[in-house]
Amino acid sequence: MKRNILLLLVIFVGIGFLLHAWPSFSQEGEEEAGYPTYPIIFTKPLKAVLFDHKVHVEKAGLSCEDCHEDIFKMEAGSTQQNEDFNMDSLYKGKYCGVCHNGEMAFASNTRCASCHIGVMGYERLLKKQHSSESSSEH
Amino acid sequence: MFKGFADWVKSLKNEGVEHIASEERRAFLKLGLVITGVYAGGKLLSVVSRVREVYADIPEYVDKYPYKPHYSMVLRTDRCIDCQLCMEACRKTNHVPPYGWRTRILEQHLPSGEGQWTRRFMPILCNHCNEPPCVRACPTRATYKDPETGIVKVNVKKCIGCKTCMAACPYDMRYFNEEKRAIDKCDFCWESRLSKGKFPTACAKACPAGVRIFGDLADPNSRVYQLVHDPYRAIWVLRPSMGARPNVFYTIN
Structure with missing residues (x-):
């Protein structure tokens, strides 16, 4: 009887440990890919711009050093604290505008909604993140 | 040789467009072409462009700006x-309450190749139609077209809140305001700004991307006039089939 209880306890603890570790499993994609797999969202100076590492690494063939840390700091979303993080700076060849100048990549003053996902897109992403978080808790 | 071909083409008789399948006609329409003739047993088609139809300077619109100023908005x-x-x-x-709206933004996913799409946002607001269906529907004449500016306004005192105008509006740009106990809608900021000498509307002023161009369509020097009358620019209105003749125009670039 005592052994049975001990066995059950071990199983429960095991399950608890598994569930606890679950969120970190989803981060494993990052280790494998070599870049952050979660969306980088800028909300300043306005909502919202979505940056996808996958497109820039796999399709555009960029390496980490191409942008980090000269153009963008490693810490996700930290660049938006800069006061000059706006479209004018991009047109002057700063930030995204280093490449998005119409020669290396499409110009910053074209295809607005490629990067700008808007308030609607931002809220959709938050909802998605929230629902994936709450499902991993159960 | 080519002269002979030209003569041969000219000698052909138009066999009539009645026998063309509607799918085929539609396929051409999507390309912006209208089939006007069928020749040589259906092997040759004569087509004309229908692109001009979407430009604003069609007789229906051009020089028919009865208001002074004739307020209008172009949305890039x-x-x-x-x-x-x-x-x-x-x-x-x-003072629009959280449950109401005077302007909104729609999101479109335009197909761009196999399984791909591009995002496009589309702001909408009251179109201040020249033939407003809401005004026709109102049983108490609470909503009316301002005889001077063409702005579609609501007289709160006359409104009985029957919501008939809400159902009549092709653009869903009216809501019932609980505090006013009346219908509320965009008035191109007439009460809050224009009547106080402030220009342009609050939305046009707030837009950081220069989407909303507001002005007097009857003034050839205004930007709205120049955009709408640019012969090389595609201009369209929403739901033209309603026959409401909107004063809110859409364009790209």
Whole structure:
């Protein structure tokens, strides 16, 4: 009887440990890919711009050093604290505008909604993140 | 040789467009072409462009600006990024409650190749139609077309809240305001700004991307006039089939 209880306890603890570790499993994609797999969202100076590492690494063939840390700091979303993080700076060849100048990549003053996902897109992403978080808790 | 071909083409008789399958006609329409003739047993088709139809300078619109000033808005819709600063400014300026709206932004996913799409945002607001269906529907004449500016306004005192105008509006741009106990809608900021000598509307002022161009369509020097009358620019209105003749125009670039 005592052994049975001990066995059950071990199983429960095991399950608890598994569930606890679950969120970190989803981060494993990052280790494998070599870049952050979660969306980088800028909300300043306005909502919202979505940056996808996958497109820039796999399709555009960029390496980490191409942008980090000269153009963008490693810490996700930290660049938006800069006061000059706006479209004018991009047109002057700063930030995204280093490449998005119409020669290396499409110009910053074209295809607005490629990067700008808007308030609607931002809220959709938050909802998605929230629902994936709450499902991993159960 | 080519002369002979030209003569041969000219000698052909138009066999009539009645026998063309509607799918085929539609396929051409999508390309912006209208089939006007069928020749050589259906092997040759004569087509004309229907692109001009979407330009604003069709007889229906051109030089028919009965108001002074004839307030109008042009929306350069591909520049919209759904930051919703226009909506926020509108709420603040016109005291729009959280459950209501005077302007909104729609999201479109335009197909661009196999399994791909591009995002486009489209702001919408009251179109201040020349033939407003809401005005026709109102049983108490509470909503009316301002005889001077053409702005579609609501007289709160006359409104009985029957919501008939809400059902009649092709653009869903009216809501029932619980505080006013009346219908509320965009008035191009007439009460809050224009009547006080402030220009332009709150939404146009707040837009960081220059989407909303507001002005007098009857004034050839205004930007709205120049955009709408640019012969090389595609201009369209929403739901033209309603026959409401809107004063809110859409364009890209």
